[in-house]
Amino acid sequence: MSRRNFLKSVGFSTGGLLLSPAMRAAQARNPLQIPERHEGITTNSRVTYSLRAQKGSTEFIPGLQTPTIGINRSYLGPTLILKRGDDVELDVHNALSEKTTLHWHGLHVPAKADGGPAQIIEPGDR
Ligand SMILES: [Cu+2]
Structure with missing residues (x-):
């Protein structure tokens, strides 16, 4: 051979x-899952992004539901559209029954403000 x-x-x-x-x-x-855009809501020159960590189910294989977790939906989360210089508020509601945190992938923020052990959100908290 x-x-x-x-x-x-x-x-x-x-x-x-x-x-x-x-x-x-x-x-x-x-199909490739493309997260929807979340442009935030502007009030008095502050842009607020409401994000809810929640449980759901997703059909990855036709006819079979898989338990999943997502942000504002059952799986994955939105792409946040921020503009340089904007005053933004990221309002994260943990609707899960366990602790969670979010990593701000793509944002240039200090490590202590980028999720992980420094920013644990208890169940039901924001
Ligand atoms: Cu990242």
Whole structure:
């Protein structure tokens, strides 16, 4: 067996073994999840973004609901649209039954204001 044929057969058989038929079908059918835009609400020159961490369920595989967590929806969260220099308020409501935190991916903020252990939100708190 040539190296090329060996790699081809290993590659094909590994791909076939790792994914069940349902998973392969889901891969082919699920559209890419693009989070919606959240532009905030402006009041007296302050832009407020209301975000709610909540439980839900999502159909990743046709006919099968999977418990998920999302922000303002059952899975994932919105893309926040902020403008440089804006005075913003990020109002995060933890509607989960456990502690949570949010990491502000893409924002240039000090580490202590970027989620993680320094910004735990208790269940029911903001
Ligand atoms: Cu990040």
